[in-house]
Amino acid sequence: MTRKLIHVAAAVIRNDAGEIFIAKRSDDKHQGGLWEFPGGKVEAGEPVKQALARELDEELGIQVLDCRPLIQIPHHYSDKSVLLDVFEVGTFSGEPYGREGQPVKWVSNTELVSYEFPEANRPIIDACLLPSTLAITPFNTKPDELLSFAESAVAKGAGGIVLRFSGLSDQSETLSAEVEVACRSLIGYCHEKSIFLSLNTSVSIANHLAADAIHLSSERLKSLSQRSDFAGRWLSVSCHNAAELKIAEEKGSNFVFLSPVTETTSHPDEESLGWESFSALLTEVKQPVYALGGVGPDDVNQAQIFGAQGIAAISAWLEE
Numbered sequence: 001m002t003r004k005l006i007h008v009a010a011a012v013i014r015n016d017a018g019e020i021f022i023a024k025r026s027d028d029k030h031q032g033g034l035w036e037f038p039g040g041k042v043e044a045g046e047p048v049k050q051a052l053a054r055e056l057d058e059e060l061g062i063q064v065l066d067c068r069p070l071i072q073i074p075h076h077y078s079d080k081s082v083l084l085d086v087f088e089v090g091t092f093s094g095e096p097y098g099r100e101g102q103p104v105k106w107v108s109n110t111e112l113v114s115y116e117f118p119e120a121n122r123p124i125i126d127a128c129l130l131p132s133t134l135a136i137t138p139f140n141t142k143p144d145e146l147l148s149f150a151e152s153a154v155a156k157g158a159g160g161i162v163l164r165f166s167g168l169s170d171q172s173e174t175l176s177a178e179v180e181v182a183c184r185s186l187i188g189y190c191h192e193k194s195i196f197l198s199l200n201t202s203v204s205i206a207n208h209l210a211a212d213a214i215h216l217s218s219e220r221l222k223s224l225s226q227r228s229d230f231a232g233r234w235l236s237v238s239c240h241n242a243a244e245l246k247i248a249e250e251k252g253s254n255f256v257f258l259s260p261v262t263e264t265t266s267h268p269d270e271e272s273l274g275w276e277s278f279s280a281l282l283t284e285v286k287q288p289v290y291a292l293g294g295v296g297p298d299d300v301n302q303a304q305i306f307g308a309q310g311i312a313a314i315s316a317w318l319e320e
């Protein structure tokens, strides 16, 4: 579709309790009656952050003190096309209220999913729920070492764990008793600590373990005939170029890893993208993207400036 995108600045406003401020669109508006992230159209020649600040003052009576890019979503409705340019606002002055008479609410992450938003907002909800850092287990991790890897990564700030190791993540469709016990124990640990957990494995094993999230290589994604084959909430895919990003989206992934961003010792032969190409690839993508390859927790801000949800890493979590 070649229709011109209407540039819209929208805000995920968080308070100290981690709740998010949402508003209800009036019935007579485009996508009326649904809930929204406050914001509005960017005027001609107006810098987007200025538009965001203006809209949040007009609609909620707050002054933005600091914000960072969260996600950009190009979306085509039947009647118009929008580019939702979403920022996370963590610092503001004033107390937000419905300055235009619109119903408003602070909601927790768990409550967020029960509100009805416009179709274009689905990836914003996913971006709100996902952590900014993921720790991937080294492939040679033994089943009895998984928990200590996870505990150590979490202690260093990891918001989620991706289990990828021999015995779970190779092409086999079966698990040894030892691997199954280890996975179930990790599922229990992450559930208890409210830590995001994804399994790099086959769809049948992930379903067998009742996993909430599965991570597939672009190669393995080919064996997923439809999204509903995986019963869990989250599907993510490893991508390296525009073609793989497109297929992941068509197959219904919620988020992707894009790699290698910089040179890595684990894959010295692979040509790295660099941040500029990484960011350029993101313009066509409407789902959260983790930077992977030669990055670690210290690169989160950098990754987010270039449009990423955050970083995923293996070895960076092992450093002392």
Ligand SMILES: Nc1nc2c([nH]c(=O)n2[C@@H]2O[C@H](COP(=O)(O)OP(=O)(O)OP(=O)(O)O)[C@@H](O)[C@H]2O)c(=O)[nH]1
Pocket (backbone or CB within 6 Å): 008, 009, 010, 029, 030, 031, 035, 036, 037, 038, 039, 040, 041, 055, 080, 082, 084, 118, 119, 120, 121
């Ligand atoms: N603010 C906002 N707009 C959204 C969201 N999701 C979404 O599809 N949109 C679409 O983005 C477009 C612009 O938003 P808007 O109606 O807030 O624009 P505005 O504040 O300038 O309103 P106005 O035209 O009444 O002055 C609308 O077509 C709306 O449907 C969202 O979460 N927040």
Ligand SMILES: [Mg+2]
Pocket (backbone or CB within 6 Å): 038, 039, 040, 041, 055, 059
């Ligand atoms: Mg608005």
